[in-house]
Amino acid sequence: MSYEAFQLLSRGGVTFDKSKPEAVLFSKHKDTKHNGKISPKLQTGEIPLELDFFKYAQNNQGKRKKDNSDSSPGKRRKTDRDEDDEEDIEVLAHETESRKPATSHKIAAKGANIPPFIESFGALQNYEKYAVPHHIFSNLKSSGYLEPTGVQTACIPIILKDRDLVAISPTGTGKTLAYLLPLFAKLNTPAASSELPAGVRALVVVPTRELAHQIHNECLKLAQGRKWKIVLFSKASANALSHKAARDKVDIIISTPLRLVAALQEGNLEFTNVQHIVLDEADRMLDAEFMNQIQEIVGACNRSRVQKAFFSATLPAGAEKLAMDMLEDPIRIVVGLKDTPLPLIAQSLTYVADDPSKLPSLLTYLAQPYNPPVLIFTSTQTRATSLAEELVLIGISNVDCLHAGLSHKEREDAVSRMRRGESWVMITTEVMARGMDFKGVREVINYDFPMTVQSYVHRIGRTGRAGREGKAVTFFTDEDAPYLKMIANVILQSGFTVPEWITKLPKPSKMKRRQMGKIKRPDAVNPARSIGRRDAIKQR
């Protein structure tokens, strides 16, 4: 790294505004000409303004600094398109009441007898119709939720009608509330204060401990004021629930799957009264590694009718098939385009030649003005740890590291530091890729190239949450060529640009075949050369 970069970094070349509010305010937004017209009729049409999650994009403090002097190798200059988008964000961010959102988003709904979308949280106050406990509304308000997002308008009435559901909505658009709110209505009364049949009634299953923790916190906010018993399942809480009397008072358990399976096998838990199962990050939960556990959990829920709701921002066809096979007469909701990042996230690719070139490129990046905290993804725990160590040695302030190889306490502490704004540069792995909502994160760097579109979409979705803008930079080396085009396609589809030569790369399948054949490209300095090697590939 350059001496100047080192100087800048070691004297703390960044500033961080700790006063940045974490809470987002949702704008009250009525467009009367659509009022009263909300019905499944507009299932595949354009979503009315008041249903669009972008309407609450009014939080504009801390506009990011311009990064127009990045000299990383292969870094693309800002294009006209980028400038346009920035204009849009600016306009969008300033609007409060009546202006049109810059991006129109569609909600597509498929299935039989789809319940009408709700217009507002206020509409849910019709207790005879929806049975949402009244204290939920004041808790919504005090948590800053004023109007529902797109996924919430569609999914809340579906879950209230006890229908099975697959819901796909982009990162940071409020999926958690879309299932938690109706769960409280379905449960209606805390088990502790009712004569209902006893036992756990709802499960929320998620892929990581940190995400379970975060959802538990959201759940507690909604539960305030009544005796709801919401359990973040852990070894400790599992022991606490080993007595049936304690279990009978539990309303909702939030957990990772293996913990639940362990408790089931130990006989410390039974799901005979479970009426609702939510799989968050559903495509991840239906991966081969989790599938057996999920089946065991679902199988243990042996009531005649168990409502299932699956949520994610991404759902590859294979996972969707698995999901649909588990559901009864399901409704499928898609907000925006499946497997696509939010347009508010500015995406770019940065060519870094090879692995040893990554660190200098990162230091160049960090030497420019940036908005901490920056979230940096690596491909392995070891690489996360060693990159963090190197940055600390170099003298960069407030570097942090979080992966599943750390102890529970180390993981919790790292998340806390992140939430308090103490981490400026957080190095992490896939464990942080899904669901985590650090509202201050404005910039994500893929230090190691993501292996799937889903990984890419979720990683960069750690920024641009709840209508804020965000920025995502992805490093790529010659070795990433087999996966480059599919990520480039996502970026292009979002309306951003990639180096033109990438669009001319051969089909990924051919690249993969070459990789599997272990044909090494000679040390390619100029990436454009790889185009010329198509013929050699064809001859194989």
Added chain:
DNA sequence: TCGCTTT
């Protein structure tokens, strides 16, 4: 397809 996650 990898390593990631999961008592």
